Amino acid sequence: MSEPSSMVAPAAPAQALSWRQVLRVVRENPLQLWTEAAYEQEYEVQGFLGRKRFLLNAPDAIQQVLVREAGHFRRTAASIRLLRPFVGQGLLLSEGALWRRERRLIAPTLAPRALPPLMAEAARAIGAAETRLAAAAGGEVDLLAAMQDLSLEIAGRTMFSVATDAFAGEMRRLFIEASERLSRPDLLDLVLPIGVPSPRDLARFWFRRRWVRLIGRIIAAREQSAIKAGAGTDLYDLLRAALSAEGKAGARLLRDEVATMLIAGHETTALTLFWSALLLAAHPEVQARIAAEASPLDLGPEGAAASLEQLPYTRAVVSEALRLYPPAAAIVRQAITEQQVGDLVIPRGALVFVSPWVLHRHRRLWAAPTRFDPERFLPGAPPIGRFAYLPFGTGPRVCVGAQFALAEATLVLASLFRRFEVARTDSAPVVPVSLVTTQPNRAPPFRLRLRR
Ligand code: HEM
Numbered sequence: 001m002s003e004p005s006s007m008v009a010p011a012a013p014a015q016a017l018s019w020r021q022v023l024r025v026v027r028e029n030p031l032q033l034w035t036e037a038a039y040e041q042e043y044e045v046q047g048f049l050g051r052k053r054f055l056l057n058a059p060d061a062i063q064q065v066l067v068r069e070a071g072h073f074r075r076t077a078a079s080i081r082l083l084r085p086f087v088g089q090g091l092l093l094s095e096g097a098l099w100r101r102e103r104r105l106i107a108p109t110l111a112p113r114a115l116p117p118l119m120a121e122a123a124r125a126i127g128a129a130e131t132r133l134a135a136a137a138g139g140e141v142d143l144l145a146a147m148q149d150l151s152l153e154i155a156g157r158t159m160f161s162v163a164t165d166a167f168a169g170e171m172r173r174l175f176i177e178a179s180e181r182l183s184r185p186d187l188l189d190l191v192l193p194i195g196v197p198s199p200r201d202l203a204r205f206w207f208r209r210r211w212v213r214l215i216g217r218i219i220a221a222r223e224q225s226a227i228k229a230g231a232g233t234d235l236y237d238l239l240r241a242a243l244s245a246e247g248k249a250g251a252r253l254l255r256d257e258v259a260t261m262l263i264a265g266h267e268t269t270a271l272t273l274f275w276s277a278l279l280l281a282a283h284p285e286v287q288a289r290i291a292a293e294a295s296p297l298d299l300g301p302e303g304a305a306a307s308l309e310q311l312p313y314t315r316a317v318v319s320e321a322l323r324l325y326p327p328a329a330a331i332v333r334q335a336i337t338e339q340q341v342g343d344l345v346i347p348r349g350a351l352v353f354v355s356p357w358v359l360h361r362h363r364r365l366w367a368a369p370t371r372f373d374p375e376r377f378l379p380g381a382p383p384i385g386r387f388a389y390l391p392f393g394t395g396p397r398v399c400v401g402a403q404f405a406l407a408e409a410t411l412v413l414a415s416l417f418r419r420f421e422v423a424r425t426d427s428a429p430v431v432p433v434s435l436v437t438t439q440p441n442r443a444p445p446f447r448l449r450l451r452r
Helices: 019-028 059-068 077-087 096-110 112-136 143-160 165-181 187-191 199-224 235-281 284-294 304-310 312-324 356-360 402-419
Strands: 043-048 051-056 140-142 331-335 339-341 344-346 351-354 420-424 432-435 437-440 445-450
Touching: 019 043, 019 187, 051 059, 051 344, 059 331, 059 339, 059 351, 077 187, 077 199, 077 235, 077 331, 096 112, 096 235, 112 143, 112 304, 112 402, 112 445, 140 143, 143 165, 143 199, 143 235, 143 402, 165 199, 187 199, 199 235, 235 284, 235 312, 235 402, 235 420, 235 437, 284 312, 284 402, 284 420, 304 402, 312 402, 402 420
Parallel strands: 051 351
Antiparallel strands: 043 051, 140 445, 331 351, 339 344, 420 445, 432 437
16 A cells, blocks of 8 residues: 555655755744655765764664663753743653652652543543544544644543633643644754753743643643542542652642643644544545444443453454554654763764654665554564664653553544545645644644434
């Protein structure tokens, strides 16, 4: 199955870019940073104003940087600048003892064992979304917005027992504003150390004040009424109990953690669902196979968790969409001290990239890498190379929500595609653009028809 011609991967440059071109590409679409040759080599080294940047594709090198010697590398100043306005000191950006403490608190709440009640809650939100989409069937639907609202609702209900519909519009507006103005780094964002504010950091500071007010309103809504089905504790209860003795600092950290988990927990999954829908719109036969797999199953709150095990094909579709359109296109680190990685000497301060976008389309790691082929992920298919498939990263900082995201996305696709046939109503290209996450350059209209 070919990648549809209406989905256009941006062309990789034939040669390394000049520093001016790098600046433009970093602002417009970093998917075009690495050359065509990077898609078949073990690494690529580029320079930028006297500094080196390394892209690693070799499994050993990736393992060294992200797993074995992860402690010798840290998050980059540019990532901190772009993400800090949203997540503050939360799990995504924290380091050292604070990170270990946050990780220990949060990881068990999203582990496979903890998923059944969360998937029951997710099923409720999916049921409501299905009803809304059924009412809109026949007309044009913005599935990007619908998937963002649904993923946010699932994140809010499962982790924090709070309904998010009243906040979704404002959150989306703030997101769009940030990706237009603040998530496109300029020269000073790239070269100034994090301790020295760049001019854009001031705009980010003001943006953060508005964002924090929104999160504050979500927390106030949760404090007023929790929509918990049972009396069990949710992530919010756990965080609040752990931080309550720490006064104002504890309250700030609670707010940052809620913001982190809401944002990291919904935007990436929404994009996974959007790209899956776009691929499936071009492949009605794959839609039919999902519908056939899902039809006999109970996907409601009672049965959702148990049914997930019986959706291997739907899950393979999710995995393949994550391969072709990884929401996190690059995992970037900065070397704290000089490091020898394979044959490469990585100077102190140099940037090291592991790019799921490049890895997942690498010509030596995948057969027919641009082909949409969910079968690659079915039991019995040839094994996938270790470190060739990293939509959730790897090592100590691997995505804490990976199992949750896979379960959620599988459940949403199974529920929607057994109910609806999905088609696009235009054929103009949709281009992936990596601005913090891998977003489409526009939200194409879809049409849903109730499946017979
Ligand atoms: C398809 C959906 C998702 C994708 C593709 C994704 C991808 C990633 C990746 C690549 C990382 C590692 C970043 C790095 O090493 O620098 C990461 C970390 C993280 N993710 Fe996800 N993620 C997804 C869903 C979620 C969900 C559902 C949650 C929460 C419920 C979540 C919360 C986080 C957090 C808190 C971290 C930071 C972990 C740490 O640094 O210890 N993500 N994610």
